[in-house]
Structures are given as C-alpha cells and as structure tokens.
Amino acid sequence: MQIAYETAVASGATAPAVQGTMNTEQALARLLSVSGLRYSFTNANTVTILDPAVAVEEGGSDPGATMLDTITVTAGGFSQSVIEAPASVTVIPAEELERRPYAR
DSSP: OEEEOOHHHHTTOOOOOOOSSOOHHHHHHHHHTTTOOEEEEEETTEEEEEOTTSOOOTTOSSTTOOOOOOOOOOSSSSOOOTTTSOOOOOOOOHHHHHHSOOOO
C-alpha cells in the first residue's frame, strides 16, 4: 500500500496506534479518526490523504475525483519550476525521423 499526501496537510497530525486484524479501510479510518483528515483510493494500491477543508471539485469526469492542490516533487530537496529544472533535450526534426528505418 502506498500513501500519498501533501506535507502541509499532515503537518501536526497525530494518529492512534493500529493493532489487530482489519481491512485497509478500517485501518485508515482508525488512523485518521482523530486528525480530521480524510482519504481517497487513487487506485487499488494507492491512497491519498486529503485535507477536509479542500472541497471536491464538481463537474469532473469522474464523480469520485477530488481536485488537489499542486504538489511539487523534486529530488533536489527544494522546490523548482519545471522550466528552470535542468534536463537533457534532444530535438529530432521530422525529416530525420522519416529517413530512419523504424519497425512498427
């Protein structure tokens, strides 16, 4: 099970110990019971912890979808704009792609 959350959402939250035999939803409900946080399954193996103050966006394509704030994930330990992030880019013109023998 993977758990995703924005650091600011869980900051200062505490959780009771979870012991015993229970399913994933029961364990999550117990863990979040005193925090006021809620959760949503992103897929069968991933849960996102949500701030109860963030409303569910209406009119989305998935009736169970929740609009989250932007989350920046970096490996450098600091926030960085995608435009400013170092990256290697190779540009191959369409003419070159057409000349190369690729199998489909």
